[in-house]
Amino acid sequence: MPQTESGKPVVESGYVKKELPKNIGTIGMSLLVLGIILGTASYLIDPARASFSYLTSFVFLVCIGIGSLFLVSLEYAAGAVWSVPFRRISEFLSASVPFFLILALPLFFNMHNLFIWTNPAAVAGDAVLRQRATYLNIPFFIIRDVLIFVIWAIFYYVLIKNSRKQDLTLDQSITTRNIKFSIAFIVIFAFSISIFSFDWMMSMTPHWFSTIFGVYLFSDAVWVALAFTTFAAVTLAERGYLTSKIKKDHYYSLGTLMFAFTVFWAYIAFAQYMLQWYANLPEEIVYFQQRWTGVWKIISLALVITHFIVPFLLLIPRSSKTNPKILKFAAIWIIAVQFLDSYWLVMPSMVDNGLTFHISWMDFTFPIAVIGLIIYLFSLLAKKNNLLAIGDPKLKRGLDFRL
Amino acid sequence: MHNDKNLFGVAALFDTPDEIINAAKKVKSSGFKYYDVNTPYPLHGMDDAMGLKSSKMGYVTLFAGFAAAAFILFFMWWTIAISYPLVIGGKPFFALPAFVPITFEFTVLTAVLSTVFGMIAVVFNLPFNSHPLHDTNYMKKVSSDKYGLVIEAADELFEEDKAVSLLKDLGGKDIEKIYYPEKEEHKIFQPRFLVFLAVVAILTAGGTYVTLNKFMYLPPFDFMLNQNKGLAQAKSTFFYDEREMRTPVEGTVARHFIPYAYQSQADTTEVLADPLLPTQKILKLGQEKFLTFCSPCHGDYGDGNSRLMGQFPAGPTLHSDRVTGFSDGRIYNIITNGQNVMPSYARQITREQRWAIINYIRVLQRAQNPKPSDFTDIKEINKESGQNASN
Structure with a gap:
């Protein structure tokens, strides 16, 4: 904690609240509406295909939302100071967390399109699925996933409400309380994101299993959340919506973390791949065989290049981690690649449900809604709240952060 | 360009990070080029205060890393796919995924060692080991709880009195004049150091010998020696001919070998014909x-x-x-x-x-x-x- 005078933290942020341009909310809203209309149309045309497209975008959205909430809690738990000026941005980006439950409803109603193990006849004829039926059955699936979404929403409300309250009360004890909540959240998050990834992605190829799969999705989630935070933070800071005290030193840390999670993803993805490639067991290798046939071979190789090699080389130099233009480019690149990765995780499993894969226009309808939702929620929250956590006792140290 | 033959510079101590950063800024703005700051730990913002450009050492690391990756990939390809092709685990000779961990380790190791040795050679200028700041009161303080700044006499603007008064104005304490040591060179291989090296070498070698040749044969490390298996030249208590190694079953043929079918036939005129053209x-x-x-x-x-x-x-x-x-x-x-x-x-x-x-x-x-x-x-x-x- 910084030094206090008469019990109140020193706040010298130089922050003056400026309204975001009105058209940002309009853009977000129109993208959202457009995405919903196109998505509904695609669902009416081909429900089975649209379910997969929807799940891809749902995974994409969950990665953004829960990854941002993780960044917020990580800042509290680690006692980080450099990221305090950007915490509000991560908070706004995690605003989709309470909507996960509603957004998952279409998926719950279309489970038979997505998961082969929901079909009693298929389970009866398959020894492996019979064995896994204790975990992979519809009631238990719905119970645990609803529970996960509810728990995430509760943590979102508690952490974010406390953080906003601090802007007004300047109460330091809120930080102490949020630290405790954050640590609890990180522990629960570690388990829940694994369960989420097992349920919504791994169980589509129900014979296959990989214990590291949850970590894979975690690396993706934090990566894309960092990219969104970086893009929003750099854009807002450049246009003067934050304070002039934000310098390249702050950008550097965002760039370093993006770089770190690029390498982390490569490490996890390769660890998962190499062990199964080496053992070459029939029940394990099927997952990568699906992703190595036809067009998927190209997409898999493209993922190695776009998800690892390009951002790795781009973010190596210190100069690019402090350069706003390169950072914004890297952030947009990462967001696009993250959608490709969600696509890679979900789509090839169509084969397990007896469908044949071909790239469809439907796949690009739902991400429009996702981006629209993120932008709209951001503009909505930015109107009501400060873009800077002006009540945070670590803010001064955060703004004074230098390399 | 020493103004004074023996004077290395003027040093001052500061109490807080803010003071030293302020001092560095002021010294820089006074036009000095040859000055240095010593702190017990890296200070955020010091690079900017001193106007330091980012280090070129990163290029050494980058080059060493890429060179190492290229070399080790070439080396593994050449050994296992060209020089001595060996099938391992039914994988192709050049099995890239299996080579990635080794490439990663070798790249990291080479990049790190190149950085360390590059730094020692270029920045520390080894084997030069008689920097004037060694063994001074100043160095003792800045390596525990003080922040120090030295203005070197090599600077064109350096004038002893002015430097002292500048440091005083900035709030420097314990202002000290640092002189070059009378003896210019220290021996890098001093007898004490040589004895230390010898002791370390003997201990390491002896420890390795005892570990590998004694400990590994004592329980519980000897479990690999007591396995339920036949050894090549050992006497068997199981087989009637008392040999652990078994001869292959009669008629066993080595892989890729077709036995000569006319072993007992004296004249093969009728059955064998030259399959080659006399090219x-x-x-x-x-x-x-x-x-x-x-x-x-x-x-x-x-x-x-x-x-x-x-x-x-x-x-x-x-x-x-x-x-x-x-x-x-x-x-x-x-x-x-x-x-x-x-x-x-x-x-x-x-x-x-x-x-x-x-x-x-x-x-x-x-x-x-x-x-x-x-x-x-x-x-x-x-x-x-x-x-x-x-x-």
Whole structure:
């Protein structure tokens, strides 16, 4: 904690609240509406295909939302100071967390399109699925996933409400309380994101299993959340919506973390791949065989290049981690690649449900809604709240952060 | 450009990070170039305050990393796919995923070591080890709880009194004049250091020896030695012939090996025919193998005139009517099984090489007993290639 005078933290942020341009909310809203209309149309045309497209975008959205909430809690738990000026941005980006439950409803109603193990006849004829039926059955699936979404929403409300309250009360004890909540959240998050990834992605190829799969999705989630935070933070800071005290030193840390999670993803993805490639067991290798046939071979190789090699080389130099233009480019690149990765995780499993894969226009309808939702929620929250956590006792140290 | 022969610089101590950053800014803005800051830990913002450009050491790391990755990939490819191809786990020779962990480790290790040694060589300027700041009160303080700044006498603007008063104005304490040591050089290999090195070497070597040769044979580390398995040359209590190593079942054939089917057949004229065409390549191979394996007894030209003549049952000439009349299959059988005192060459000479030798023998025979048509053929060939036939 910084030094206090008469019990109140020193706040010298130089922050003056400026309204975001009105058209940002309009853009977000129109993208959202457009995405919903196109998505509904695609669902009416081909429900089975649209379910997969929807799940891809749902995974994409969950990665953004829960990854941002993780960044917020990580800042509290680690006692980080450099990221305090950007915490509000991560908070706004995690605003989709309470909507996960509603957004998952279409998926719950279309489970038979997505998961082969929901079909009693298929389970009866398959020894492996019979064995896994204790975990992979519809009631238990719905119970645990609803529970996960509810728990995430509760943590979102508690952490974010406390953080906003601090802007007004300047109460330091809120930080102490949020630290405790954050640590609890990180522990629960570690388990829940694994369960989420097992349920919504791994169980589509129900014979296959990989214990590291949850970590894979975690690396993706934090990566894309960092990219969104970086893009929003750099854009807002450049246009003067934050304070002039934000310098390249702050950008550097965002760039370093993006770089770190690029390498982390490569490490996890390769660890998962190499062990199964080496053992070459029939029940394990099927997952990568699906992703190595036809067009998927190209997409898999493209993922190695776009998800690892390009951002790795781009973010190596210190100069690019402090350069706003390169950072914004890297952030947009990462967001696009993250959608490709969600696509890679979900789509090839169509084969397990007896469908044949071909790239469809439907796949690009739902991400429009996702981006629209993120932008709209951001503009909505930015109107009501400060873009800077002006009540945070670590803010001064955060703004004074230098390399 | 020392203003004073022995003076290295003027040093001052500061109490807080803010003071030292402020001092560094002021010294820089006063125009000094040769000054340095020493702190017990890295200070955020010092690079900017001193106006330091980012270090070039990163390029060393980058280059070393890429070079190491390229080298180790080439090395693994060359060893396992080219020089000594070895199938491991049913994977291709060049199994890239299996090479990635090694590439990663080697890249990181080389990049780190290059950075460390590059830094020692370039920045610390080793083996130079007699920096004037060594063993000063100043160095003791800045390596525990103070922040120090030195203005060096090498600077063009340096004037002793002005530097002292500048540091005083900035709030520096314990202002100290640092002189070059009287003895210019320290020996890097001082006796104490050499003794230390020797002790470390003996301890490391002895420890390694004891660990690998003694501890590893004591319980519980010896579990690898007590396995339920047969050892190659050991005596067996299980098999009736008391041998741990088992001979293969009768009729066992090595992989990629087809046994010779006419082992007991004296004349294979009817069943074996030369599968090769007498091309130049085959005749070259036949010549090479003939000179290696056949010529010691049969002579370089197959005429039986070898250096063993008169010392040993001489190899017969291959130009006799009898041998000339042998079929290819019969000669093949003789090379494979041997005949009279000639042993079998089946182990030394592969099947293809045997046929190549036979082709070459035919050439030798033809050369000894040419037909009239051969001369006209040669004339024609020489004419075509524009040479004089008499040559």
